[in-house]
Amino acid sequence: MSIALRAEGLSYAYPQQGLGLAATDFAAAAGETWVVTGPSGCGKSTLARCLAGLIPHLYRGQMGGRVWVGDLRTDQAELWQLAERVGLVFQNPALQCLASTVEEELAFGLENLGLPRAEIASRIATGLERFGLAELAGRAPHTLSGGEQQRLMLAAALAREPGALVLDEPLSMLDSAAATQFVADVAALAAQGATVVVCEHRDAYFHGGAVRRYAMPGRWSPADLPHPPPLPLTAEAEVLIQGLALGHGERRLFANLDLRLRGGEVVALVGRNGVGKTTLLRALAGLHPHGGRIAAADGARPELGLMFQNPDWQIFNPTVRDEMRYRLASPDEALYAWALQALGLGAYEQTPPLLLSEGEKKRLALAILLMRRPRHGVLLDEPTLGQDDGHRAIMGGAARALAGAGYVVIAATHDLDWASRYADRLILLGRGRVLDDGPTAEVLGHPAAWREAGLVVPPWLRA
């Protein structure tokens, strides 16, 4: 049975960060599918939490207006009553795993419905089968790939047979094949009559006549992009990879990889989740043991700065300024000014880094590594994960500026839209080797290679 979701004059202010959602009216009739779009910080995640009732039950901020889940008002009903009617899936599946096996993960929500054991067993079997998880039933959820984890979270939400499903940025961690599969799963669900609300930056994946769109206020414009002065650094870098052998323990990722990476071009490394993109970047940065040779043009070990996938691993100083200048005896002032401006951090110089948005933290991580003046280039691990067009454009502009100054710039990404816009060259990885390598537009037009990689080029990017 599908359920309508309705918000009237809904607003919310977080206790510390302030306004999370400006006054909003939203209604999804029973059986409708809605995609909610808008820039980072506009309140998409806050709306999702309000529709599922987590706000106001788990949060102590100020909520205005009212939200109904079917005939229940969220501020008056118990949270477990709302959870019986609305399923909620979040952005990062790894942070939602609550059990030590896939089977127990499905059982958790069903136990809370008070179902008989036979019914729980039956629903687990159905969920495992429907989402292709049967062979993984005994595995620990954190050992699954990102795509498998997100499918598990969808299966866990749907096993409870809620009348409505709210998805908060479900595609952000997924490669193109996993994202396409996930969207197909959601479409099948909608076809069965469920109400679905998806808050998503990568909204192009959701298409078709039945999908309705709700644009949150606030829109990014190219005029908002920073216009920094020329980068006060130059390089004539080149990195040669010869016979590279790389793996984790007994698991071999690459056996004999040869690549020539030239300064002056932005290179996108693309492959399925788990193919070894991050490990390759770590090897290039000298952080992962490997066989074979990685050398700069002069034969020495190249100095490449790595921007890690999770910026929270590095942030601990009281201000952005302190963070960027930490442990630098004589910071390059021109570079400091450039990084603040080019990365859109100028207004946050005295802000505690922990209060920045995820996109801003990513850019701060890039600023941190630039301040150490890596000699040959930078390695960007998923530079646009979960970010809106504006944040992605700033990151793209910085990558282009660095390449323009002669640096080697390599970005491991599953954001093919970003790669198609900012990468000069695309290296497609799969089966432990390079499946295709060339100008981005050209590689995007080679369907056989993408099939072999187990990936999908979205229709709007096909040549």
Next chain:
Amino acid sequence: MPRQRRARLGARGLALVEDSPLRWADPRAKLALSLCASLAVMLPLKQLAVFMAAFAGLLLWARLLPEAARQVWRLKWILLALFLLDWLLVSLDLAVIITLRLALLAGAFSLFFASTMPGELRLALEWLRLPYRYAFSLSLAFQSLELLGDEWRAILEAQQARGAWTPPTGWRNLSGRLRDLVSLTVPAITLAAKRAWSMTEAAYARGFDSPHRQPYRRLAWRPLDTWLLIGSVAAMAALLIWRYTTAWNG
């Protein structure tokens, strides 16, 4: 010894030894066994050494000896520090017995944690009348320890890459070392808090506070569990008798 299968994590993030004969024993029986073994810390040195040899035999039979040894090895610096302190400040006898006691405790609880899944730990705690919300939180915390370890290693690497952490070399520059520690602990605390909050939201979004909860898995007591319990109680009684009929050397 045959190669052990460690496909999943047991409670507390220890490697779960799938082919241990104790893997499918009831967690209540295993808990009783671990508690009884830990009572041996009361024994004087000679008897403690004999007991530890016998306990090592039990671990060997249960295919848990390598995992228990790994856990004791993890404590090597604490054990060494305790040993040296007691030896220098009191006596060699006390240093040996204190070190052995700590090693025994680590080994005794490895028996439980390396053969028990977090879900089974939760059921055992619920059987002990701990309210579900606390039993669930405890089992989730144990389950997350391994993930926190992975996160710590990632932070270490990320801070090392930016020069905010350097591997320790001697006692010089103590203030720098303390600053290094801040660069590791602040991100670790931030990420742990984020993870805890995300898990809380995920749990409530799937009806964690429902008054209608019915457990899917139930504990099943088998003949092996009865023998384990009898053995544990008998061992505990023997230990107590031995302890109080022997001169105290510890």
